Amino acid sequence: MARQTTPLARAGSAATTKRMTGGQALIECLYRAGVDTIFGHPGGAALPLYDSLYDARAIRHVLVRHEQVAAHAAVGYHRVTGKVGVCMATSGPGATNLVTGITDAMMDSAGIVAITGQVSTHAIGTDAFQEADVMGITTPITKHNGQVQRAAELPRVVLQAFLIAGSGRPGPVLVDIPRDIATAETEFEFPEQITLRSGKIPPAVPSPNQIAAAAALLRQAARPVIYAGGGVITSNAAPELTALARRTRIPVTTTLMGKGGFPETDPLSLGMLGMHGTAYANYAINAADVILAVGVRFDDRVTGRLSDFATGARFIHIDIDPAEIGKNKPAHVPIVGDAKEALRALDAQTPPPDCEPWHRQIAEWKARYPLRYRQTGDTIKPQFAIEQVYRLTDGRAIVVTDVGQHQMWAAQFYLSTEPRTWLTSGGLGAMGFGFPAALGAQIGRPDALVCALLGDGGFQMTLQDLGTAVEWGLPLKLYVLDNGSLGMVRQWQQLFYRERYSHVFLKNPDFAKLAEAYGAVGINVRRVDELEPAVRRSLEVTDRPCVVAITVDPEENCYPMIPSGQSVKEMIVEDDRIRD
């Protein structure tokens, strides 16, 4: 059995073999794995782990108010730094509270390690106090999970978790540590390097034959499009993608997760595609004859009805995960490998295809179907609010969104130009993600301007952690687009359920007062002329979070829209009311 070997991030502070408790061994492993931050919440079964953390000088622990926040924050931290994020919780309820965040990480391929306390080995399976079958619960939502059964295997299990979480297609790994193992004092041996069975980390270098086949296909293309996703961000392939696209002049559309992989300010950018993507991105992908799909998974929010998606196209599909290739759409040229390596190789071999008519066609679509809305009167349009934030931050913020209408508007109107500056819950679509992920991002990038664009519904799912953000003095900007409803659900009820508005209107608190109560700065904005001064004021706050609650038009709908399970033919380009 061949094995792959990876050296550790840091050499240990201890000798290779040392007598200590399981808890201390965990801390030693975290140190060796290069961990500097843990988002977590203690509890009974995690007491020995937390006791060891008390002495850990090189690792800071961010005490959250709810474990879901710890998992989302670990994802936010991972996204902006590229390092594996770490969250920690106790057994039972602590672990079950992590579940949403772990699932989000799984769906969006975020490398995090979740460490959970567990009841003692002799009590497992007896319905002990605060016991949950965490291994059973998390098996389908983790890339890998493991329970430490004997103290001696703790270093291997923990260090392997970091290797698995961060390599290949990243994902969440959970390590469950029973209480007695954390307490037991024994002679621990720390491996100098970690090994995994070969084949578990897919080869980064793509097959030269496949690259040549892809280059040949692109060379002859008349209507090529690059369809780029989160894999481009993960593999740090944005420079390679940008170089290839600019040299060959192939237009690029990015998915929700791929935003930042190619500058949306570039004339070759088509913006986002899919259900709420730009009309021109959707027209282009569906008229394309060759599609270079890189780091994407042909999600239903992108393709709509699969049988009607890009019917005239041949696909080149680059992905590090062989299981993604051919899953939803057969690939004419499958390329298993790292996006960065593959794009670099492709760039060296692909001459610019001759497709001037295609560029003219795209320019025409762009001119005819721009993203637009109409800001009139005192009521603030949500798109206008986002454009103001975009303008006043010079488009340079790390933007974190929650889930719903505001997320789609943010994707449309806050143009991304740099990788790792756009954080959102794409696959799982987990409301409550935005604020915690922004918190994790700010901890990971203390000097960056981190702006969360949130809805009033999602913010209220996790806002209790304003306490944490104030405690750490995080200068987060939280822009809450308050339409007094669960806007996306309301939109669907309006369009597809005959305006039967079933349980979508929210009675909201005074968000500014709430923020002030936590010790943050709070500003309420109701009229359009209050918006710019409020955003400017929020940008001046440097020592604590600032919540700007913006009352927006509650009836605004998100367009363009391809209704669920339909195709570009059924796209609603814009609101009828926008036209004269």
Add this chain to the structure above:
Amino acid sequence: MTGSAIELSRDAPSAARAPMKHTISVLVENTPGILMKVAGLFRRRAYNIHSLAVGVTEQPSVSRMIIVVEGAPEILEQIIKQLNKLIEVVKVNDVTGFNTVDRELALIKLNATPATRMEIMEISNVFRASVVDLTEKTMTLEVTGRSDKIDAIMSLLHKYGIREMVRTGQVTLVRGTQPT
């Protein structure tokens, strides 16, 4: 090797997309929870598992699962790719259509009176089954063979009244020097 049998079924125009039985061999590290991980991948795509037999191999740290499933080949291909990603999985092989030895064992407890005993013994002889328990009212047979052979003896024994039965599920090895 993995998946070659799937390609074959795709090439056959009539069999394409039609559900067909597949025999999958999965070598796994002997760790708690791996059975659930493997079975979970089939469950999630609502793929029907006919039988699943697990046992330790010549290496004590490694177990082999033989899984007989039925369903659409493209979904099975996806499941095999997912199986390969599990850290504890050593090797996955779809051995459908390979030259294999397939065996299953069944224990069948049926009603048997002194009047019917000889008849049952005759059936049992034809199938090379052996009588492993005998009482005034019952008889228990052990039969080994391909799954269809067990189906055949079952259909003959039915009329005597089967009180209980258990099957191990199919186990399979590829013939000759080629590994399974």
